[in-house]
Amino acid sequence: MEKRILGKTGLEISSIGFGGIPIQRVDEEYAARLIEELNKQGINFIDTARGYTISEELIGYGLGKFGRDKFVLATKSMSRDYDGMKKDIEISLKNLRTEYIDLYQLHNVRTEAEYNKIISENGALRALKEAKQEGKVKHIGMTSHDLVTLEKGVDSGYFDTIQFPYNPVERQAEELFKKANSLGLGVIVMKPLAGGAITNAELSLRFILENKSVSVAIPGMDSIEQIKENARVGNEYRKLNDTERDIILTEAKELGTEFCRRCGYCAPCPQGIDIPSQFLIEGYYSRYNLKDWAKERYMEFSSKASDCIECGQCETRCPYDLPIRDMLKKVVNILG
Incomplete structure (x- = not known):
């Protein structure tokens, strides 16, 4: 090693x-x-x-x-x-x-x-x-x-x-x-x-x-x-x-279209949603199969993806032009 x-x-x-x-x-x-x-x-x-x-x-x-x-x-x-x-x-x-x-x-x-x-x-x-x-x-x-x-x-x-x-x-x-x-x-x-x-x-x-x-x-x-x-x-x-x-850089480029890097530039959200953390926890649920653990962590958030009012301020700040509002909807569909 x-x-x-x-x-x-x-x-x-x-x-x-x-x-x-x-x-x-x-x-x-x-x-x-x-x-x-x-x-x-x-x-x-x-x-x-x-x-x-x-x-x-x-x-x-x-x-x-x-x-x-x-x-x-x-x-x-x-x-x-x-x-x-x-x-x-x-x-x-x-x-x-x-x-x-x-x-x-x-x-x-x-x-x-x-x-x-x-x-x-x-x-x-x-x-x-x-x-x-x-x-x-x-x-x-x-x-x-x-x-x-x-x-x-x-x-x-x-x-x-x-x-x-x-x-x-x-x-x-x-x-x-x-x-x-x-x-x-x-x-x-x-x-x-x-x-x-x-x-x-x-x-x-x-x-x-x-x-x-x-x-x-x-x-x-x-x-x-x-x-x-x-x-x-x-x-x-x-x-x-x-x-x-x-091969690996091509895969990275493909992921980059809708992949949160957790840079934090989308903050602050007017509704108090910690946007990167919503995507992080959804990833634990969907990719790590830690469903119960992720659900429990998600429910601890005082402001959740479901609180999004679709104002779009986050998307104007995202350096990667991510469709954050649509991605938050996905979190809601998965975690509530």
Whole structure:
């Protein structure tokens, strides 16, 4: 397996990692088999989150059977304040059956207001720093779907890693990845298959790994066959040839006609709808087959796709000219 250094953490990790969202669908024993297969295939980086229902618990069960010391373990929390993060760290340690977590990340920081709360005196960052001093957390990272907010994190000096979507369709972070890499931050790529929209997984992963600013790509996996297929990209890594590049970029271009990159330029919506998140959750429902989980998350939104009054302001701001109103109707048809 090709190994890369996770920025200034100094951790040597596999270029293909394990995304922990889909593991929610399997039982404990199969989860343990997945962890065992990761080790067999040379994948040593695991990423999960408090918000992925039982993902931490399932991974913890597998680690308990096949060895915590074989893996670099990352998780994350949506908590924004000190007390909430302090509590979540303890829950993660218990769930993952470990005395320490290699990388604890602030999960999906979306706005400047959220970011400012996190770094305030009573914010979540303080709890993470204390946990680091106590040895419970080794390194601190930040994830986001908002490029402007993530850039604040890169420039701050607070974080060891960043995590952002990147694939042949979503390439808006390439310059920020270069900057992060030059500053010694590890770069973790989520959504390497565009939430399952990209059909040619191998070519997409190979495209991503050509970017030397990237530390690791973390496709979500819930089967042994998926692990074998994705690990093969790192175990037998080779650059794309011209024909392969044309294939994957053509697919990306085709997806681009109605594909949300979650850039956030459509905001603000007069009805308070978080438009990119509507499409994100619909993707989990339709492409990841996480129907119950996605439905539950969708119902938590205070303003939903169904609240759209079709004013069209979002479409005037979208740099990709997406038919956002029609796409929101699709969300309503699927999620209500």
